[in-house]
Amino acid sequence: MGDFNSGKTFGRDGVTVLNDFMELGNEWQVQPNEPELFHELTHPQFPEACLQPEDPRGITGRRRRLSESDVSIEEADKVCATLKDPLSIKDCIYDVMATQDLDMVGAF
Incomplete structure (x- = not known):
């Protein structure tokens, strides 16, 4: 190949x-x-x-540039502040920023 x-x-x-x-x-x-490679x-x-x-590339708005961000660090910090454990807060902020999804806090 x-x-x-x-x-x-x-x-x-x-x-x-x-x-x-x-x-x-x-x-x-x-x-x-x-020969078949799989059973099904x-x-x-x-x-x-x-x-x-x-x-x-053919779908506008589907991809974003890595330098662009829809969610600010302040927004991520605010939604993750509801968590108790400092390590979970740090992980939450990272995940929210990486996924650009404020609802990610629900995973914690």
Whole structure:
């Protein structure tokens, strides 16, 4: 499938370099004449094409820049202040900032 040292990924012929991971997945989809790898067959199976993930670049608002933040450290500090244990408060603030989800405090 690829070369560890170079990072190149190859088609089934071992020569064709595939730089697109969608193309690589379709190239290496298990064929009917190959041994089954799993006990249960799940959708999709060849000749049906592999399921492709959404392209996050095509969805506005789906991705955020890491330098941007919808939740401030002050907001995270405020919602996590309801906790008693100082270590839990610290962990809560970290999780809220990482997920940008003020309701994360409920996990503590």
